[in-house]
Amino acid sequence: xxxxxxxxxxxxxxxxxxxxxxxxxxxxxxxxxxxxxxxxxxxxxxxxxxxxxxxxxxxxxxxxxxxxxxxxxxxxxxxxxxxxxxxxxxxxxxxxxxxxxxxxxxxxxxxxxxxxxxxxxxxxxxxxxxxxxxxx
Numbered sequence: 001x002x003x004x005x006x007x008x009x010x011x012x013x014x015x016x017x018x019x020x021x022x023x024x025x026x027x028x029x030x031x032x033x034x035x036x037x038x039x040x041x042x043x044x045x046x047x048x049x050x051x052x053x054x055x056x057x058x059x060x061x062x063x064x065x066x067x068x069x070x071x072x073x074x075x076x077x078x079x080x081x082x083x084x085x086x087x088x089x090x091x092x093x094x095x096x097x098x099x100x101x102x103x104x105x106x107x108x109x110x111x112x113x114x115x116x117x118x119x120x121x122x123x124x125x126x127x128x129x130x131x132x133x134x135x136x
Contacts, residue, residue: 020067022127024060026127027128031120031123034055038050038116049109066084069084084132085129
């Protein structure tokens with residue numbers, strides 16, 4: 001793996017930092033809009049997981065976790081994009097489990113509200129998969 005892209009003088013790590021920033025901003029922005037739409041539609045009144053503070057913070061945390069995972073995989077793998085994609089998809093699928101469990105744990109949870117949470121997870125995963133892989 002080269003630190004500088006041939007002929008550009010720009011290292012993939014600096015481009016990676018830019019991509020992380022874009023993924024973070026995109027994930028938070030799209031998910032905050034989804035929260036607004038879900039709120040206006042009355043999807044799950046009183047269901048606190050669908051509110052701006054937790055969605056924004058956890059969307060950002062998901063992107064930063066994916067970025068950290070990508071950096072670790074870059075150090076231990078010749079082709080880090082393939083394992084990154086596998087880990088990202090596995091984490092996405094596992095992230096649905098607590099969402100579904102909220103249906104029995106939170107009286108304010110509704111099926112449409114849980115579906116919105118799942119879509120929020122997909123938004124973060126899609127941003128990370130499209131922007132954080134194939135960056136070398």
